[in-house]
Amino acid sequence: MNVFDYVRPASVAEAVAAASEGDAAFLAGGTNLLDLMKAGASHPARLVDITRLPGLDDIEFAADGTIRIGALVKNSDLARDAAFLAAAPAVAEALLAGASPQLRNAATIGGNLMQRTRCAYFYDPHSACNRREAGAGCDARGGDTRNHAVLGWTDACIATHPSDLCVPLVALDAVVEIAGPGGTREVALEVFHALPGETSAAETALLPGELITAVRLPAEAATFAPNARYLKLRERTSYAFALVSAAAALRIEDGRILEARLALGGVAAKPWRARDAERLLAGAAPTPEAFRRAADAALDGAHPSGDNAEKIELAARVAARALALAAAGTPERMPALPGSVFAPAGVNANGGSVHG
């Protein structure tokens, strides 16, 4: 039976201690873990319920401009926080482009980083999956691969990371604050998620017992606020994972890009920071040609992991479009269809009703 211990620690220290032995998993919103347990894809021996830990659900704006988001802040609360929206609009847009209202009300920021791939072969306990069992093989290869990786994959694993939130976060140099048996430490989000190796073992930088306590955005993140967008390509307007997505943020002065940030979602086992693209854009004029060159650089080295070659071109176009949208300016109000191709573009965009 799925027999497991359930503990509800009163402090972060207790939580870390409870999760340090055996095969434990932290339970927050539960929007992914419970599904995985029901599907038989995850079998933790102990659930450490962290939902009532004190002090992890604040959004703090430090004097130096740093934003610290407690790990238990709900997706919906963060997205609708006015100060956060003003400072990090692309992050808010990504949050609202994700899941459904019900899920956003339950899901937490820390949990979002820890969600597992949506690869159907990972969920199916009868399929071989190196993520579930290192060395077992990968039945996604040769299977239905429309949603699979085109960057950073190996024969061991072609899965993608499904998060919307992580895409702008990684573009904006977010840092993950971690408490563990050895004390606290920090890891840049860019290196928090692991690409698959030969056998696809560790998925994140977390060591046994370690708990995400907060995600921090550096002060400079807000300097991109006037020109920051998230764009998510998908066939259903809501409650669908991205076929591909991109977060783009620009600092533009006197018709030149001072600094660019670009990350892609739905293309790799991690949110894919496109640093080569960013370098190409620094100092360039914000033109469609420059954006396309940058987008091509972002997809440099991409190759299909199955019947998904079109995804490479699509990802390049989504990246170029996200950059163009960012250059056009962050809308004054959140679009009615956040992150959508059909959201109005530009600073004067009308955030009217979904039925407009």
Place this chain on the structure above:
Amino acid sequence: MAETLEFPTGHVRLGSNAGQPLTRRDGMLKVTGAATYAADNRPAGLLHAVYAVSAIARGRVTFLDVAAAKAHPGVVEVITPANRPPLARNPDEKAHGFSWRIEALQNDGVRYAGQPIAVVVAETLEAANEGARLLAPRYEVEPARIGHDRGEVFDPPVVGVGAEPNLTKGDAEVGHRAAAHHVDVDIETPLHYHNALEPHAIVAEWHGDRLTLDVPNQAIAIARSDFAGFFGVPAENVELRSPFIGGGFGSKAILNGPQVLCILAARMTNRPVKLVLRRDQMFGPVGHRGGTRQRLSLGVDEGGHLTVIEHHAQSTTSSFDDFLEPAANASHNLYASPAILTRHTGVRIDTGTPGPMRAPGEASGSAALECAMDEAAEAAGLDPLEFRMRNYAETDPATGRPFSSKALRQCYAEGAKQFGWAGRPLAPRQMRDEAGHLVGWGVGSSLFPNPMFQAEARAVLRADGTGLVEISAVEMGQGALTALAQIAADGLGIDVDKLEFRAGSSELPDGGIAGGSGHTATAGNAIFAAGSDAMGRLADIATQDPASPLFGAGNAGVVARGGRLHRADDESRSEPYTAILDRAGLDHVEGHGSGARNPADAEDYAMFSHGVVFAEVKVDPELYQVRVSRLVGAFAAGRIINPRLAKSQLTGGMIWGLGFALHEEGVHDPRTGRPMNADFAGYHVPVNADAPSVEAFLVEEDDRHVNALGIKGVGEIGITGSVGAIANAVWHATGVRVHRFPIHIEALLR
């Protein structure tokens, strides 16, 4: 449309309650959670059954760890082919024309992934789940056959439910020779799974040889008789209760293996047992829409008239039974052509057996036909609506019979006006919105037949002036409890608020099948006839009573309305029902009626609901994401009992068509045959944000032949036309014809 309709006896008229846009009578129960669905039943001593599913698509089960499952605390019984008691009917026997082979642990064979291979019965759902997991089956695996190219192709004796597989009308060769333009279109549609929000669920309880069942069911009388047949008891020993269905779509019209296994578990344990399918279990033993591969060859002459329609449809079915999506039949009755040739083949693959799924055949066939018609219009250089009107069928193309009624021309006009079709550029890629998105407009004709089944009803007028009508009709979200009550109230000549309407139980008169978009027509005619019968009896009493102001009017000389009988020739002379019954010393009068098609009309007329759907799509010119920004439909479907509910059905059908065009797709792994998107995160149906503007307009139609009340049907027609309209609009926006549904971004990418 006539304001009122006199029924044969003349005592009752339809049109006081019927025709009104009443809100749902059961709405409050549903929004407050008080409506009881099958799985809500928890009889004392209830056990829970969970069935283990096969992880392979073909082969046999070689081992089940029954000992481990039995040893799990709470597990009461484990049923496998080794200990399964005999059934009175062989699960592989097809008892009648509406029965299909089921999996009830008759042997260790596996015919598709998701097939039940054992049942664990336990004190709790959790224990049953764990018991099922502990069975840890092992298999002898044979390669799965998935897709049109890997299964055996065959010529089916019938398609759909007993329909002819082939039709030849006229000479196709002559038609092709007469054509100035030729269009060959190959269309592929995927497997669809019904996925009603309420999964299949059943609670079974035996009392000796009497069986009570709480189970959502669209065909109560047939199901009762079939369940009784499997367990060797008379049908009247089975009480089947189905007061509310959380969506059926055809899936809940067909008896399935898990239901029989639950009843069996109840008998083996001598306790009530509940079995509820998990969402992933909905992708296997409970039917689906088979995938199709269709080829249409159309010929068009210089005048823009069709010279030939050839439509070949190949549909997937299981390895062990036949349900062929009768897709090519969609070309029989819509467009005039001197030559029509339709043909079906089947292909056997390792899935469960398909079944009727909302507009079976009509949906996938219309999708292909309307796409081909659009391409033919393009070839002929004609506006696609003009092309359809040039090929308007004044009589049924397949049989030559007149239509019982057909207001399709008015639908075209009304729909085009409401949509604003005029001025549409012929060429694709001509329109943009202010944001620079490509805009396209497309059209598709809608057509759905008007079958009728057999139904019986009982109507009672009580001494206090209230009414009771009983019929085993089925409320499955479509609004039957409301629309049928409106008819019932008119049948008794009372206000609907004074009517008690009982439905959804096998203990009531047989309401027929809630399927084929024929439920309101079938049950409605029975109900109205029953009311009319009761009113005839009341009229006898009143007109023979010297104390009545109606005395001497003659039985045919009175009319029932508003709780009173009136003299037909002098409406000022009337008497309330209560007074008539009071004087007669009666506490009620009762009437009985039946509903079925007049066989002569069935011989003489072709009977269809008609309509048209216009779609506007927006497409990103680089990213090719599609948004259906507007859907406008206009439909003529005979007498509309409740315009609010009818529009709800029609717009629901149109949104279903949107899902068909852009979202729905059952994905099976090509190697193992396992469904790989068996949940709502993976199997996409439209959400509200996908359908920002969907409107259905009703076009009046007065049909004196389709049935006595002139009722056609609105349940499925909205799907037809919509799929093609959207695909055609996508072409008009992009210039790309996508021939494989759903239309994916990758297929449009240029």
